[in-house]
Amino acid sequence: MAVNILIVDDDPDIVELMRFYLQREGFAVVAAADGVQALELAEEKKADLAIIDIMMPKMDGWALCEQLKAEYPDMPVIMVTAKGETGHKLKGFHLGADDYLVKPFEPLELAARVKSLLRRYRIQSQMKVQIGNVMLDKHRYAAIVGGEDELDSPPIALPLREFDLLFKLASHPGQIFTRNDLIEQVWGADFEGDDRTVDVHIKRIRDRFVELDCRFVIETKRGLGYKLEVAE
Known part of the structure; x- marks a missing residue:
């Protein structure tokens, strides 16, 4: 599946230049001429960057x-402007921007920065996550306690939802997710069940690992949600 890049710029020439080079690198590109349209497309097209x-x-x-x-805290953002003042860069980083590019720029540099950010966020390749001494392997929807050596520790197969829920929490250790966050990101926005289903799945995950030396814990933050912490 292609990575979806959202370009937001009201200059059609700039948009087409970026589109050409990014598509040449194998990315899918969608463009918006203003921020309002961009918010709609970010959800509709499931933008990755x-x-x-x-x-x-x-x-x-x-x-x-x-x-x-x-x-979308997992979405990398590159800010582009014709002005290169340090104050603009600092403001962008303060608001959460991950990188900054000043016009005029080399299209190949833009493509390189996009690839670098995607690697950093592991959007293309994040199929495994290490938490404590447990490796989560998305290829097999399994957890391996003690590392990747299956001879030492056979993988623990997990049901799809339990694995996706644990994988989500493990990908962002220390970050608090509300039940609604987890419902939308694991079950999907069209889920019609009770949000307490998250509690049930969290309990099942805890029960699976309670007797193992896994060196991580899923904490309940009363009134907020859940977060995963890795033991020192």
Whole structure:
């Protein structure tokens, strides 16, 4: 499945330049001319990374970056502007931007930065996550206690939802997720069941690992949700 890149810029020439080079690298590209349209496309097209111009109509790049990061904390954001002042860069980073590019830029540099950010976020290759001494392997939906050596520790197969839930928490140790966050990101926004199903699945996960030396714990944060912490 191709990685979806969201370009947000009201200059059609810039958009087409970026589109050409990114598509040449194998990325799927969707473009928006302003921040309002970008928010709609980010959800509709399931964007993996956003490239945002600062000066735009309706909603500027600052506001868009802040809102995207609030709604999609796993989405890398590159800010693009014609101005290279340090103050602009600091403001972008403060709002959650991951990288910064000043016009005019080399298209090949843009493509390289996109690839670098995707590697950092492991969007293309994150099939395994290590938590404590447990390796979660998304290829087999299994957990391996003690590392990847199956001879020492046979993998523990997990039901799909339990694995996805644990994988989500393990990918962001220390981050608190509300039940609604987990429902939307694991079960999907169209899930019609009770959000307490999260509690049931968390209990099952805890029960599976309670007697093993796994060196991680899923904490309940009363009134907030859950987070995974790795033992020192």
